[in-house]
Amino acid sequence: MDIFNTLLSIQSFAATISFIAGALVVSVVAFLMISSKNVEEKHLAKEKVYKVRDKYFVFLSACIVAGLFISLRLLPYSPFESHPDQEVTVVAMQWAWKMGIGKTDLSPSEFQGINEVTVESGKHIQFLVTSADVNHNFAIYNNAGDLVAQTQAMPGYQNKLDYIFPEAGEYHVLCLEYCGLAHGFMTATIHVK
Amino acid sequence: MSQINSTDFKKQKNLIALWSYTFLIIFPLLIILGLLMRLNQGEVIDLGIDNFYVVMTLHGLGMAGLLYSMAFGALWYLLASRYVKLNIKVGYFIYTTVIIGVVGLVIATLIGKFGAGWYLLYPLPFKGTFWPGWATALSIISLILLGIAWLIGNIHVVYALARNFGGLANIIGWQYLGRKKVDTELPPVVLIAAISLIPGVIAFLAGAVFLIMFLLQNFEPGLNFDNLLVKNLIFFFGHTLVNITLYCCLGWVYALLPEYSGREWKVNKLLVYSWNATFFFILFAYFHHLYMDFVQPKPLHIAGQLASYFSAIPATAVTMFGVISQIYRSKIRWTIVPTTFLLGVAGWAIGGFAAVVDSTIAINKILHNTLWVPAHFHTYMLTGVVLFLLGFLFHLTQTKDEQVKDKLSITGFWTFLIAAHCFVASFYAGGLNSIPRRYSDYTGIPMASTHSTGATLAAISTIFIYILLIGLLIMYFSIFKNLRQWYKNPSKT
Numbered sequence: 103m104d105i106f107n108t109l110l111s112i113q114s115f116a117a118t119i120s121f122i123a124g125a126l127v128v129s130v131v132a133f134l135m136i137s138s139k140n141v142e143e144k145h146l147a148k149e150k151v152y153k154v155r156d157k158y159f160v161f162l163s164a165c166i167v168a169g170l171f172i173s174l175r176l177l178p179y180s181p182f183e184s185h186p187d188q189e190v191t192v193v194a195m196q197w198a199w200k201m202g203i204g205k206t207d208l209s210p211s212e213f214q215g216i217n218e219v220t221v222e223s224g225k226h227i228q229f230l231v232t233s234a235d236v237n238h239n240f241a242i243y244n245n246a247g248d249l250v251a252q253t254q255a256m257p258g259y260q261n262k263l264d265y266i267f268p269e270a271g272e273y274h275v276l277c278l279e280y281c282g283l284a285h286g287f288m289t290a291t292i293h294v295k
Numbered sequence: 296m297s298q299i300n301s302t303d304f305k306k307q308k309n310l311i312a313l314w315s316y317t318f319l320i321i322f323p324l325l326i327i328l329g330l331l332m333r334l335n336q337g338e339v340i341d342l343g344i345d346n347f348y349v350v351m352t353l354h355g356l357g358m359a360g361l362l363y364s365m366a367f368g369a370l371w372y373l374l375a376s377r378y379v380k381l382n383i384k385v386g387y388f389i390y391t392t393v394i395i396g397v398v399g400l401v402i403a404t405l406i407g408k409f410g411a412g413w414y415l416l417y418p419l420p421f422k423g424t425f426w427p428g429w430a431t432a433l434s435i436i437s438l439i440l441l442g443i444a445w446l447i448g449n450i451h452v453v454y455a456l457a458r459n460f461g462g463l464a465n466i467i468g469w470q471y472l473g474r475k476k477v478d479t480e481l482p483p484v485v486l487i488a489a490i491s492l493i494p495g496v497i498a499f500l501a502g503a504v505f506l507i508m509f510l511l512q513n514f515e516p517g518l519n520f521d522n523l524l525v526k527n528l529i530f531f532f533g534h535t536l537v538n539i540t541l542y543c544c545l546g547w548v549y550a551l552l553p554e555y556s557g558r559e560w561k562v563n564k565l566l567v568y569s570w571n572a573t574f575f576f577i578l579f580a581y582f583h584h585l586y587m588d589f590v591q592p593k594p595l596h597i598a599g600q601l602a603s604y605f606s607a608i609p610a611t612a613v614t615m616f617g618v619i620s621q622i623y624r625s626k627i628r629w630t631i632v633p634t635t636f637l638l639g640v641a642g643w644a645i646g647g648f649a650a651v652v653d654s655t656i657a658i659n660k661i662l663h664n665t666l667w668v669p670a671h672f673h674t675y676m677l678t679g680v681v682l683f684l685l686g687f688l689f690h691l692t693q694t695k696d697e698q699v700k701d702k703l704s705i706t707g708f709w710t711f712l713i714a715a716h717c718f719v720a721s722f723y724a725g726g727l728n729s730i731p732r733r734y735s736d737y738t739g740i741p742m743a744s745t746h747s748t749g750a751t752l753a754a755i756s757t758i759f760i761y762i763l764l765i766g767l768l769i770m771y772f773s774i775f776k777n778l779r780q781w782y783k784n785p786s787k788t
């Protein structure tokens with residue numbers, strides 16, 4: 103689907119930039135606490151700070167523009183012209199998943215699916231996700247425990263989640279929206295050939 | 296500054312003492328609820344699934360409500376004791392109504408076992424519940440009481456400020472944007488109070504709308520409200536409440552830090568532009584909670600990311616650099632108050648950055664509803680808001696000389712802070728390992744590595760909760776003693 107999903111690098115990217123930002127904050131705090139032992143004329147000190155601020159403002163603005171430019175090209179939403187190779191109906195209910203190949207005209211409560219489905223790797227799969235009762239979240243994990251794709255399962259609405267499984271194997275579905283007592287036990291399996 | 300007579304001052308002093316004691320007593324109890332949750336997730340104790348979600352609901356509702364109430368109470372005191380006459384009867388009405396609401400929520404959760412989570416995502420409070428209908432009804436009514444109290448409080452403060460400073464446009468600083476010289480300077484805390492409390496009014500009205508819908512649903516189960524609409528109302532309310540809690544705290548950082556640095560902090564054009572922009576970012580950033588609702592119109596998702604990204608400009612380039620210019624080479628004495636304020640700003644910066652990371656749609660699709668979410672809001676609250684509140688309490692009750700002598704509090708503070716950062720680190724690590732949030736335990740997860748990582752991180756995190764509680768206890772020795780002396784001594788302001 104995109105390079106981030108394929109390489110599963112979002113977590114490491116988030117970790118790296120957050121660590122750098124955290125280290126920067128700690129360094130600034132330490133610098134301020136040490137430098138405040140000295141005294142300087144109020145307006146001179148402020149002038150120095152404002153000079154740094156001006157540079158920071160330019161840097162931050164550039165980061166924001168670059169961040170938006172890159173990240174807004176990687177949205178998970180289906181384009182209108184999306185033509186999946188295979189569609190999978192997914193209905194969430196307290197506390198199970200009903201899945202089946204293809205679309206359905208049945209209502210979520212009438213739909214008869216099971217908690218496992220088989221799809222092909224390298225194909226564009228579109229999950230048509232809804233709920234028969236409360237809000238749930240359809241989250242797909244690979245066997246190593248990395249979250250690879252997700253969307254909300256909401257009563258009265260159908261969310262379309264596109265995903266290309268990069269390789270064959272077992273994938274697991276967990277619920278990622280608190281939905282009541284057995285929220286943590288609401289699982290299903292996707293077999294990828 | 297307005298002139299406050301000694302009788303009125305004494306009344307305001309009684310009120311803030313009441314808020315302070317309430318906060319100080321309830322806060323560690325709510326931490327203990329959090330500890331129980333992590334112990335359960337770490338498989339150290341077995342609460343039972345139903346009890347876990349009851350504890351989770353009370354911990355979330357309690358912390359969000361308590362921290363906002365105390366932040367608002369402190370802002371009220373600061374404004375009432377320095378700048379504007381606030382009606383003490385309204386103050387007591389707010390306090391009493393909040394307490395009645397809290398008692399209702401405690402009964403609904405601990406006795407009624409209400410466990411729908413702190414934001415009661417519709418229609419969960421009504422479907423597949425493990426608690427009786429009366430507990431849902433009591434929770435809704437209690438939350439309505441809290442909403443009424445906060446709404447009246449916010450309206451009263453905004454109205455009083457507007458009356459005192461020449462109108463609504465003036466308290467949001469618009470007189471600084473014209474060419475004419477400003478006659479009466481606006482204290483920064485007034486500008487920030489207005490910018491925080493006006494979105495609060497809008498959020499509490501949104502909260503009132505969905506709570507009334509809930510009440511109708513409770514008595515007429517056949518009703519069926521649009522899910523996406525209710526979700527938008529809930530997240531707008533919840534996000535704004537948490538956001539303005541921190542902004543209320545920043546109000547007094549702007550007011551009090553100059554008293555320690557010896558450098559004045561005035562309103563100017565840049566500050567007005569910055570905080571007016573923040574006003575809109577507060578209102579629109581909440582869309583980032585709904586990224587995984589793919590049916591929400593795409594422009595609203597993008598609006599959420601834009602508002603979240605651009606909010607970094609006023610927050611860092613204006614407020615945080617403002618703090619830096621207050622401190623840099625100021626020869627400030629690092630007593631407990633400026634230390635809590637500086638480290639609180641640092642916690643805000645770290646938690647805020649993690650929030651901006653998660654507000655990136657392309658990243659949120661992987662981090663959404665993992666432990667990254669509690670990671671960033673615990674950083675923001677525990678190492679941001681809570682430090683500001685503790686700083687406020689120390690400022691209230693100790694003179695600067697007393698602060699210099701009080702080495703015990705500083706020891707307690709660093710113990711608390713380091714443990715708090717280690718504690719939130721366990722959440723970040725969980726998020727990066729795709730551990731889901733809001734799981735009573737991880738035994739139901741089929742991937743063995745996810746189960747064991749989640750449980751191990753939870754168990755490790757409890758060590759830091761014990762340590763931060765020790766740090767808090769050490770600070771409490773000083774705070775309680777000082778609060779009592781301050782309250783009894785009429786000469787102490």
